Amino acid sequence: IVMTQSPATLSVSPGERATLSCRASQSVSSNLAWYQQKPGQAPRLLIYAASTRATGIPARFSGSGSGAEFTLTVSSLQSEDFVVYYCQQYNNWPRTFGQGTKVEIK
Amino acid sequence: EVQLVESGGDLVQPGGSLRLSCAASGFTFRSYWMHWVRQSPGKGLVWVSRINTDGGGTTYADSVKGRFTISRDNAKNTLYLQMNSLSAEDTAVYYCVRDNSDFFDYWGQGTLVTVSS
Numbered sequence: 001i002v003m004t005q006s007p008a009t010l011s012v013s014p015g016e017r018a019t020l021s022c023r024a025s026q027s028v029s030s031n032l033a034w035y036q037q038k039p040g041q042a043p044r045l046l047i048y049a050a051s052t053r054a055t056g057i058p059a060r061f062s063g064s065g066s067g068a069e070f071t072l073t074v075s076s077l078q079s080e081d082f083v084v085y086y087c088q089q090y091n092n093w094p095r096t097f098g099q100g101t102k103v104e105i106k
Numbered sequence: 107e108v109q110l111v112e113s114g115g116d117l118v119q120p121g122g123s124l125r126l127s128c129a130a131s132g133f134t135f136r137s138y139w140m141h142w143v144r145q146s147p148g149k150g151l152v153w154v155s156r157i158n159t160d161g162g163g164t165t166y167a168d169s170v171k172g173r174f175t176i177s178r179d180n181a182k183n184t185l186y187l188q189m190n191s192l193s194a195e196d197t198a199v200y201y202c203v204r205d206n207s208d209f210f211d212y213w214g215q216g217t218l219v220t221v222s223s
Contacts, residue, residue, distance in 0.1 A: 033209040035151075042201055042213040043151065054211065086151055090208040094167050095141075095153040 001025050001089050005098035011106040015076050020101045022087035024068040031091035034063055034072045037100075038083045046085075047072065077103070108132040108212045110202045115217030122192050122221070128185040128202030128214055136160075136180035139205035142187050144198035145216070152198075155187065156205065169195075192221045 002025040012018045022032070030050040035043035045054040047063035050070055060075040074081055082105050087098040114126040126142070142154040155166045155176040164176050175188040185202055199216040206212075 031208065035210075042215055043210075044213070045209065045211050048207075048209040048211075088151070088210070093165055095156075097151040097153070099150045 001028060001092050001096050003087055003089055003096050003098035005085075005087055005101045007101060008099070009102045009104060011104050012077055013106045014079060016106075018074040018077055018081070018103055020072040020074075020085055020103070022065075022070040022072070022098050024070075024089055027067045028089040028091035030066045031089060032063075032065070032070050033088045033090065034061075035086045035088065036081075036083055037086065038080075043086060074103075108204065110204065110212055110214035112200065112202050112214045112217035115200065115219045117220045117222065118192055119223050120193055120221055123188070123190045124192065124219060126187040126189070126200055126202075126217055126219070128187075130183045130185065130202075130204075133204070135178075135183040140176075140178060140185045141203040141205055141210065142176060142185075143201045143203050143210070143213075144196075145201070146195075146198045149198075154200070157185070189219070192219075194221050197221045 004023045006021045032050045034047040036046050037043045051063045062073045064071050084100045084102045086100050109131045111129045118124050141156045144154050157164050157176045161178045173191045177186045197220050199218050201216045202214040203210045204212040
């Protein structure tokens with residue numbers, strides 16, 4: 001399954017909303033996770049089951065969608081949120097990731 | 107606190123071999139499937155391999171099948187990745203990852219493998 005994220009780069013001002021998209025080449029049901037990766041660090045789980053926040057993840061992060069279309073929304077961007085985000089499907093083998101969306105300061 | 111600490115990354119020549127280790131702590135290691143995920147410099151994440159709880163079930167990405175072997179020692183709380191016939195395309199940071207109901211909830215800090223002459 002090919003996961004396609006858009007846009008590749010998203011320019012947003014601090015305090016504004018960011019909407020990231022992830023599309024699967026076929027249905028993955030709700031078996032979709034989102035990860036955040038800061039420079040020089042390992043990815044961190046943000047969202048699983050398409051819309052469930054992982055432990056300790058702030059409420060400004062939310063996920064939606066099912067089937068083949070998914071969205072990650074960050075309601076009010078903080079300085080530490082300007083990093084890279086990946087989606088991943090875990091409905092089929094091999095597990096596959098999107099190519100990532102970099103959120104940068106506008 | 108869940109901790110995954112990888113080691114074993116190094117500079118290796120093309121065609122060479124390397125074994126990565128991942129020491130797990132803070133959870134019941136034998137109860138979880140585990141994975142290796144890699145990330146080439148400046149690139150995205152690529153799933154490499156997984157192993158079930160008792161080590162009897164493994165799966166590999168096509169790109170490493172027949173060259174890499176994943177294994178685990180539940181008595182030592184350690185995950186391994188034996189990598190043979192390495193090529194430049196295998197250059198990456200390799201992450202040890204815990205599987206929680208199929209999604210990846212904890213990641214190690216990664217270990218760098220560089221394949222170059």
